[in-house]
Structures are given as C-alpha cells and as structure tokens.
Amino acid sequence: MSTAGLVVVGAGLAGVRAVEAARRTGFAGPVTLLGSESDAPYDRPPLSKKFLTESAALKYLRTADSLRDELDVDLRLGETATAVDPATRTVTVGDQELPYAGLVIATGSTARLLPGMHGPAGVHTLRSHADAVALRSAIRPGSRVVVIGAGFIGSEFACSALHLGAHVTVLEAADVPLVRAVGPAMGEALGGLHVRHGIDVRCGALVEAVIGRDTVEAVRLADGQVLPADVVLVGVGAAPVTDWLRGSGLTIEDGVVCDATLNAGAPGVYAAGDVARWHNPTFDRSMRLEHWTSAAEQGAVAGRNAVATGGPETCDVVPYFWSDWVSDRIQFVGVPESDEAVTVVGSAETGDLLALYRTGDRVTGALGVNQRRAVLRLRLMIGQRADWQAAVELARSTTVRSR
Amino acid sequence: MEVRIDAAACVGHGVCEALAPHIFEVDDDGKAQVVAPSLDEADRSDVENAVNQCPEQALRLLG
Numbered sequence: 001m002s003t004a005g006l007v008v009v010g011a012g013l014a015g016v017r018a019v020e021a022a023r024r025t026g027f028a029g030p031v032t033l034l035g036s037e038s039d040a041p042y043d044r045p046p047l048s049k050k051f052l053t054e055s056a057a058l059k060y061l062r063t064a065d066s067l068r069d070e071l072d073v074d075l076r077l078g079e080t081a082t083a084v085d086p087a088t089r090t091v092t093v094g095d096q097e098l099p100y101a102g103l104v105i106a107t108g109s110t111a112r113l114l115p116g117m118h119g120p121a122g123v124h125t126l127r128s129h130a131d132a133v134a135l136r137s138a139i140r141p142g143s144r145v146v147v148i149g150a151g152f153i154g155s156e157f158a159c160s161a162l163h164l165g166a167h168v169t170v171l172e173a174a175d176v177p178l179v180r181a182v183g184p185a186m187g188e189a190l191g192g193l194h195v196r197h198g199i200d201v202r203c204g205a206l207v208e209a210v211i212g213r214d215t216v217e218a219v220r221l222a223d224g225q226v227l228p229a230d231v232v233l234v235g236v237g238a239a240p241v242t243d244w245l246r247g248s249g250l251t252i253e254d255g256v257v258c259d260a261t262l263n264a265g266a267p268g269v270y271a272a273g274d275v276a277r278w279h280n281p282t283f284d285r286s287m288r289l290e291h292w293t294s295a296a297e298q299g300a301v302a303g304r305n306a307v308a309t310g311g312p313e314t315c316d317v318v319p320y321f322w323s324d325w326v327s328d329r330i331q332f333v334g335v336p337e338s339d340e341a342v343t344v345v346g347s348a349e350t351g352d353l354l355a356l357y358r359t360g361d362r363v364t365g366a367l368g369v370n371q372r373r374a375v376l377r378l379r380l381m382i383g384q385r386a387d388w389q390a391a392v393e394l395a396r397s398t399t400v401r402s403r
Numbered sequence: 404m405e406v407r408i409d410a411a412a413c414v415g416h417g418v419c420e421a422l423a424p425h426i427f428e429v430d431d432d433g434k435a436q437v438v439a440p441s442l443d444e445a446d447r448s449d450v451e452n453a454v455n456q457c458p459e460q461a462l463r464l465l466g
Contacts, residue, residue: 024451300455329414372416373417375417380421
C-alpha cells in the first residue's frame, strides 16, 4: 500500500501547474500525475495556429524527464482515473485503488460533437495533438474547407486553413458569431474581421447533414444549400470531462462545482481548468472557463490548496483570452455579460478596436483588436473593481490607432 | 537572481505585468521588459509566478 500523497488527474496545463505549485510550497510527499494522452504535457493554443501553418513542433509544458527527475512526480501517461471515492480517499486507476491525501481534478474538456455527423473520414474536431496532426495532413492548397461553428477554435482554424491556401467557409448557427464569448455587438464587429481577411462567414446557417459515405463530400444546410467539402471542422464548443465522476457524490453541473477555493465539496478534493465550475470572488458568480491563463492560475491554487496544512486560498480570476486571426490579435478580459458594450476607440475593420463593457458603474470587460497595452491594463483595473469613468479615461490614453 | 525575457517568444500578453507590475512592463512594441532596477529575494515568488504563468514560456529565472 503506497502512502497517500497528491494525486492529479489530468496532465494538461492545469494539472502540470498543480504539481509544480504543490512542490514549490515544499510538499515532499508522493505526487502522481495521470495523463490520458501518451504525450508529455503540452501546450494546446498553438495547435490551431503555428502547429498547422508553420508545421511547428509540439510545445511541451514540461518534459517527462523534468517532471520525474526535477519534481519527483510519478508521471503516468496513457492512464486515467475511472472513479473517485471521497469516503475512502481513493482514486481508481485501472485495477488499482490509489490513495490520496489531496486530489486535483484536472481532466479538462472534450470537443462537442454533432450527432450523426462524424461518420465519414474528413470530419474533424480540434482539441488534441492527434487531432491537429490529422488536420495538418488533411489540408492542402485548394482544399475546400467547411468550418461548423464561428467560435474561437473555428475562427483560428479558418484563418490557418486560409493561410495554407484552402478555400474556407465558416457556418454559424447563431445570427452573430462569438456571442457567448464577447456579446452580440462585439461579435458582429469581430465577424467583420473575417470578411476583411477573406473568409466567407455565414450566420444563421443551420447544418442539416454531412454528406459522404466513407469520405466527406459536402455539407447540407437546412435551407437546402449544399457546400462541397474535402475537410470539415466541427467547432461547436467543449464539454467538461466529468463522466468518470458519476457515483463520486461530487456535484456536477456543467463542470465540477467548487467553492471560491476550488474545493469540490469533499475534504482534500479540488478541481482546476476547463473541468472546474467555481465561485469566482472577483465577479461574485459561478463560472467555468476554458482559457489558458485561468487553467494555469487555477491549477496553481488547486495544487497548493490540495497539500496545504493551513487554510485554503481563494482563486480570484479576471478571465483573459486571446485569439490570433491572420495578423490580428484579439484579446478579451473580464466577462461579456454586461449592461452595455461601448466602442471607445477605433473599429474591428481598421484593426484597432477597443471596447469596454459596463455593469452598473463598474468596468467588467474589455475587448481589444491589436490593443495589447490597453487590454492588459484594463485587466488590472477590472480585478481592482475599478469604476467605469476611470476605465474609459485609461482606455483613451493607452490605446493606439492604426495609421 | 535575474530574470531573462526571450524577446522572440514574448508576444505581449502582459500576464507578467498583471502579476507583478513593479517588475514587468509591456512596452509600446508589445514586448515585456524588466522595469525593476534590481531584484531581491522578496521578489522571488512574484517572479516565479510570472515565469510559470507566461503563456509563451518566454521568461526564465536565473539564480
């Protein structure tokens, strides 16, 4: 029987940051990191960008050797947990019951599928290294690419496919792209960027079927239109990987429900990354984020809390994500739900947009296109719960104008 | 203690500046710079935090 230490389920960004943070606090007990993929922990954002456009190598967050030798981690790749029992403080891995003193659930999310549409070859999702390898070999100059879903994965992939010389059509079921990410007004503005880049975006397009027996041939829309396709990417969001927690007694509601310290409601059990739905004190509401920076932040907090001997710390996050479309960098901080979204400077079309989101008299969000300095300073302000007028003034004084 | 910024890797997310504004600042070219005149042990946890949270792995702590 091994000694109970820290067990981290999921070897993505949140899982790696959890083991690093636990070790940094001085935790000397056993640490086990389980990863369902065979690769050492790697960075996902490049998979929809450089990995495709420049055939970049996989970027590791830490090598297997570094985890094993420098952090003394029992790294188990190609293994995952199938159950948790908070009463006995054990995790089931294969036929083994692995005891834990602290547990971090960091199983991430998986690409959502469209029922009945993933049969023929040539229909892809984009989440893992294997997904990206398949797409990289599928796209050639002149390929007819149809992207289902104008979210950030779909948008980035569309830009990369265009760069590789493909003909790209993006289909979005909603009337405006990116509504969930940036709200309706700014979703429309960002949709204009795609048009500028030469991507055909069709909103209100309902996909009825993917045509093709063995290999995809076309996508049929509800209005009868048929779009010939060599490659189809389904980018309709991600679902938290929580199936394995059924029967654990933990509360699952679109993610593992956690308090402000990322505690999942059982002693020593924390969650981090895409799989965690926690109470974010900065906005005093429950949220689940699928962003790089929040996974890193939550991973570190969950790792520390899972091995802490004192009281747990809270996880305060100002959400931040970025997306690179051709040469434009889109950045969003805060939350899109607000009383109003106001363009303070520029426009998406001219590549210098800065918009602020107001809730009451507070600034609660900001969207920038090529406005790096302003956006990151607004992230600080949002975290400090700054008032609206101060944000508007800061935005006006730190933005750049194109030309 | 010294922190090195890989200017080729840095794309100006500004995560380091958000975590430790007294140490890092993103300049007009969108690249992070170290603005603290010197670093001492009191800065170690801030710098480590920034190194770990950099989305591009552009920061390295030496010493």
